[in-house]
Amino acid sequence: MTADSTLENDLRARLHAAAEHGAWHPGMGDDAAVDDVLERRRVQRRTRVAVLSAAACTALVVAMVPLLLGATGPAGQTATPSAVPPSSDGVTDESIQAQLPVDLLSAPTRGSLAGDAAYVEAVRTADWTDLSGGFAQVADRRVAFVGDVPGGRWALVVGQTGGRLAHQWFTGPPGAAAGELVADRSGVESEGDAFVYVLPTGSHQAPGSPPGAGTELTEVDELTVVVVAQPGDVVQVSDRVVVEADGAVSRDFVPAPGGDGVAVTQLPGTVLDTSEGSSSAVFRLVRDGTAGPVRTLGLSDPLVLTDPPPLDLRPLRPGSSDVSPDLVRFAAVEVARHVGLPADQLDPQVLWSGPVSAGDGQISVAMVALRMPSGALVVNTAYAVMTPGTSARDTPLSAVGGCGAETHAETAVVDDLAVLSRCSVPGDLGARETVYVGSAPPVAQEMRGAGTYGSDEASWVVRLDQGHGSLAGGEYDTASFIGPGYALLDQPVAVDPADVLLGGPR
Amino acid sequence: MSSDEDEAFRDFVAGQRRALLRTAYLLAGDHGHAEDLVQVALLKTHRHWARVISRGDPTAYVRRVLVTTHTSWRRRRASTEQVLETMPDQAGPAxxxxxxxxxxxxxxxxxxxxxxxxxxxxxxxxxxxxxxxxxxxxxxxxxxxxxxxxxxxxxxxxxxxxxxxxxxxxxxxxx
Incomplete structure (x- = not known):
């Protein structure tokens, strides 16, 4: 039995056992569950009828609003706070707000349409047809944000329900009337102290489309991002990791447009990892001069995601052999996802690739070099466990992993690089085999280093074949590559790309 | 929705909800959110119930809604809540x-x-x-x-x- 099948079988058994535990919870009974669904549906229908009735009165309301409200702020400015509506479930506002991560119930409506009272009221009473953000009675709702955003018009409505803050995002095309905003989207993201919504710019779900309906997401020009936090907060956004020309890694945070605790901005679509919906972009809140934790910005809608095409590249160095284009892509994307650019725009080159012995079997390894916009180089190495009878080229990515990444200054020449990567490969019964894979210019004849092997101090020397060699086991941090007239001393072993590239939480 | 359709929905829930809860528990990671997840999935299904049952067995549809709801459900729990589960100390099955x-x-x-x-x-x-x-x-x-x-x-x-x-x-x- 292979390590993979062992893990899969073990995982199956544990999932079934865990699911059984889940089924033993003394929660709501089946009849109560149905009653709850039917009651919520009745509430939804009543709300829909109320909205339709309100629409019939729109002309009158629009005519009267200026008279009733006096001097309201023009569109684009923050509206005056209104009284927090009383809770319909008997819980006091204070006790609710004390438990809420974001105190939006007493915050003013923000956004470019905040001053349009009729519009705000129509959005506040609009039907909540998606309940993944919870549900609040109309009387308990407030509009936290409503306004024009790049490519459309969005709104965030919040409402108290018990001790929680329910919320619903609405989206619509540019200039949409309140009744044209659609709440069918499932995408909801709340990060504790801010509400976040991220969609491809101009993306709108057609009214009445079934839940879960998505759009094939092969290429995104730009993303629209809205963050709603506490008034007074500054929302800072960083769209990607930057690798400087000298190989140093950093992130630049800049205040996002919007102000007063709201960010309405766009990000280039290239920051999106289309295989997972995550992005290289992050944000943080600055409150009272103190920056909070860094949070990721990922797609809020379950769009259909796609992998980028494989990278079918010939390795540069002699002694290499072709490996799966999927493995090359995997190694490249692990870097590209942090720096927010498609891998194929980073001039990917396969420094070395081929099969390597690992335990009783083999792995296929790809060392991929990517040129950053600054000129710096990032080299990332990945492996895939080979199954008996398949070549490195045909090895599927059934068991794949990273062997570490490293950065080099813009002056570095790919052909001259010496790389030592550490692959932790699954073995039998879940054990791990550590394999070091080294590659240097063919002039290098040996690589050597020192560290520990088990509990013992150990030094080692590996004879290189055309600049390539591997070593099993041990714990080593550096290696030296030596040949006639050639010496690269104490080269650090590559480390996890997430650590190298300061990718932040993902 | 007619009372017959509501009754069919009730029968469906009685037959499938426990299995949905098991899957939801693995997706959500705790009982409370699993139950919420199933309720939301059932609610969404009920909205389109007549159309769903006209296509045959609604199980696949509900499961799809359950998963798509889960994948879009990036809740605030991640950083603000801690799941503490307790079971009542009384006699009963293991x-x-x-x-x-x-x-x-x-x-x-x-x-x-x-x-x-x-x-x-x-x-x-x-x-x-x-x-x-x-x-x-x-x-x-x-x-x-x-x-x-x-x-x-x-x-x-x-x-x-x-x-x-x-x-x-x-x-x-x-x-």
Missing amino acids: VPERDDELLHALRTLPPRMRAVVVLRFYEDLSEAQTAELMGCSVGTVKTQSSRAMARLRDLLTPAAPDRPVPTTSRKAGRP
């Missing part, structure tokens, strides 16, 4: 032991990756069936599955030949 290591490992996976794991290795769906249910390509399922297994390999204690599957009684309770 309660399966909770596999905290597995649940923690699942929680570290992105929602779509977690869904792939649950569908492939709990529901035992094929890659093609998983892709169809999640509305993505088979290649995406393969990639997500590979990445998930790579991560789980690091997070889960390897199975020993004599390691018992955690189904033994830990504390008395009731279903």
Whole structure:
């Protein structure tokens, strides 16, 4: 039995056992569950009828609003706070707000349409047809944000329900009337102290489309991002990791447009990892001069995601052999996802690739070099466990992993690089085999280093074949590559790309 | 919706809800959110019930809604809540032991990756069936599955030949 099948079988058994535990919870009974669904549906229908009735009165309301409200702020400015509506479930506002991560119930409506009272009221009473953000009675709702955003018009409505803050995002095309905003989207993201919504710019779900309906997401020009936090907060956004020309890694945070605790901005679509919906972009809140934790910005809608095409590249160095284009892509994307650019725009080159012995079997390894916009180089190495009878080229990515990444200054020449990567490969019964894979210019004849092997101090020397060699086991941090007239001393072993590239939480 | 349709919906819930709760528990990671997840999925299904049952068995539809709701449901729980589960101390059938290591490992996976794991290795769906249910390509399922297994390999204690599957009684309770 292979390590993979062992893990899969073990995982199956544990999932079934865990699911059984889940089924033993003394929660709501089946009849109560149905009653709850039917009651919520009745509430939804009543709300829909109320909205339709309100629409019939729109002309009158629009005519009267200026008279009733006096001097309201023009569109684009923050509206005056209104009284927090009383809770319909008997819980006091204070006790609710004390438990809420974001105190939006007493915050003013923000956004470019905040001053349009009729519009705000129509959005506040609009039907909540998606309940993944919870549900609040109309009387308990407030509009936290409503306004024009790049490519459309969005709104965030919040409402108290018990001790929680329910919320619903609405989206619509540019200039949409309140009744044209659609709440069918499932995408909801709340990060504790801010509400976040991220969609491809101009993306709108057609009214009445079934839940879960998505759009094939092969290429995104730009993303629209809205963050709603506490008034007074500054929302800072960083769209990607930057690798400087000298190989140093950093992130630049800049205040996002919007102000007063709201960010309405766009990000280039290239920051999106289309295989997972995550992005290289992050944000943080600055409150009272103190920056909070860094949070990721990922797609809020379950769009259909796609992998980028494989990278079918010939390795540069002699002694290499072709490996799966999927493995090359995997190694490249692990870097590209942090720096927010498609891998194929980073001039990917396969420094070395081929099969390597690992335990009783083999792995296929790809060392991929990517040129950053600054000129710096990032080299990332990945492996895939080979199954008996398949070549490195045909090895599927059934068991794949990273062997570490490293950065080099813009002056570095790919052909001259010496790389030592550490692959932790699954073995039998879940054990791990550590394999070091080294590659240097063919002039290098040996690589050597020192560290520990088990509990013992150990030094080692590996004879290189055309600049390539591997070593099993041990714990080593550096290696030296030596040949006639050639010496690269104490080269650090590559480390996890997430650590190298300061990718932040993902 | 007619009373007959409501009754059919009630029968469907009685027959399938327990299975949905099991899947939802693996997706959500705790009882409370699993129950919420199932309720939302049932509510969404009820909105389109007449159309759903006109196409045949609604189970696949509900399961799809359950998964798509889960994958979009990035709740505030991640940073603000701690799940504390207690079972009543009273006599009753044995309660399966909770596999905290597995649940923690699942929680570290992105929602779509977690869904792939649950569908492939709990529901035992094929890659093609998983892709169809999640509305993505088979290649995406393969990639997500590979990445998930790579991560789980690091997070889960390897199975020993004599390691018992955690189904033994830990504390008395009731279903």
